[in-house]
Amino acid sequence: MTALLQVKNLGKSFGGVKAVDGITFELAAGELLALIGPNGAGKSTTFNMVNGQLRADQGSIRFDGHELVGQKPRSIWRLGVGRTFQIAETFASLTVAENVQMALLSHDARLYSMWRRAADHKRDKALALLEQVGMKAQADRPCSELAYGDVKRVELAIAMANDPKLLLMDEPTAGMAPKERNSLMALTKELVIQRGLAVLFTEHSMDVVFAYADRMIVLARGRLIAQGKPLEIRDDPKVQAVYFGTGKTFEKAQEHA
Numbered sequence: 001m002t003a004l005l006q007v008k009n010l011g012k013s014f015g016g017v018k019a020v021d022g023i024t025f026e027l028a029a030g031e032l033l034a035l036i037g038p039n040g041a042g043k044s045t046t047f048n049m050v051n052g053q054l055r056a057d058q059g060s061i062r063f064d065g066h067e068l069v070g071q072k073p074r075s076i077w078r079l080g081v082g083r084t085f086q087i088a089e090t091f092a093s094l095t096v097a098e099n100v101q102m103a104l105l106s107h108d109a110r111l112y113s114m115w116r117r118a119a120d121h122k123r124d125k126a127l128a129l130l131e132q133v134g135m136k137a138q139a140d141r142p143c144s145e146l147a148y149g150d151v152k153r154v155e156l157a158i159a160m161a162n163d164p165k166l167l168l169m170d171e172p173t174a175g176m177a178p179k180e181r182n183s184l185m186a187l188t189k190e191l192v193i194q195r196g197l198a199v200l201f202t203e204h205s206m207d208v209v210f211a212y213a214d215r216m217i218v219l220a221r222g223r224l225i226a227q228g229k230p231l232e233i234r235d236d237p238k239v240q241a242v243y244f245g246t247g248k249t250f251e252k253a254q255e256h257a
């Protein structure tokens with residue numbers, strides 16, 4: 001079976017710096033793939049090439065039968081590559097349901113009618129999405145009143161409004177307490193299983209990666225140095241040396257996370 005996302009020999013330089021240096025990997029539907037690596041490894045650059053914010057200098061990104069290199073972010077989004085966004089301050093005063101309704105309207109490209117009767121549009125669909133992320137009971141509360149972990153759940157519902165086949169999550173659990181982190185990733189995993197969604201996420205917290213990723217790829221200085229299941233990666237001496245420095249292990253690094 002052809003993978004949903006096929007990245008081949010992808011590269012991008014900034015001046016003399018090869019931020020991403022010819023990386024190749026695949027991601028299947030229904031798979032949660034973690035992209036890890038030390039600071040400056042090329043994770044954000046890779047992400048931004050997939051979502052179209054940066055144009056690759058070399059290589060290809062095939063997604064669901066389409067070449068993404070050279071396409072604009074909006075076209076890539078329309079093809080089914082979603083990403084999580086933080087709820088902007090302007091929208092924090094709207095209710096949870098209204099925020100999701102906005103996203104649904106935007107998906108239908110009926111953006112200009114959204115100010116008219118946003119509350120009437122798509123409420124049922126918004127509530128169904130909120131139910132999936134465990135936020136239906138809070139649908140009519142303003143987002144500004146929610147706990148941080150709940151805001152993240154709403155952001156996930158917003159990303160789902162476009163019905164993506166692939167979801168990109170850049171450090172989804174940053175700034176969250178361990179319990180909230182686990183609950184958000186458990187929810188993400190549920191969506192992956194229920195909807196056959198593919199997820200590519202970056203993450204600094206190794207406990208999250210080891211607990212939830214089906215597979216991981218490791219970048220160091222723009223190169224892909226390892227890929228495999230979390231346990232294979234954990235035992236890979238090359239990863240331990242490059243990622244954490246000689247002598248350190250994942251366990252020691254986690255203690256300091």
Ligand SMILES: Nc1ncnc2c1ncn2[C@@H]1O[C@H](COP(=O)(O)OP(=O)(O)OP(=O)(O)O)[C@@H](O)[C@H]1O
Pocket residue numbers: 014017018019020037038039040041042043044045046
């Ligand atoms: N717009 C840019 N202009 C110049 N250099 C850049 C730019 N973006 C990234 N770089 C460089 O490319 C390399 C990879 O950066 P990138 O942000 O992709 O790494 P990262 O793995 O996401 O790091 P972090 O974990 O710190 O976010 C770094 O050396 C960085 O300084």
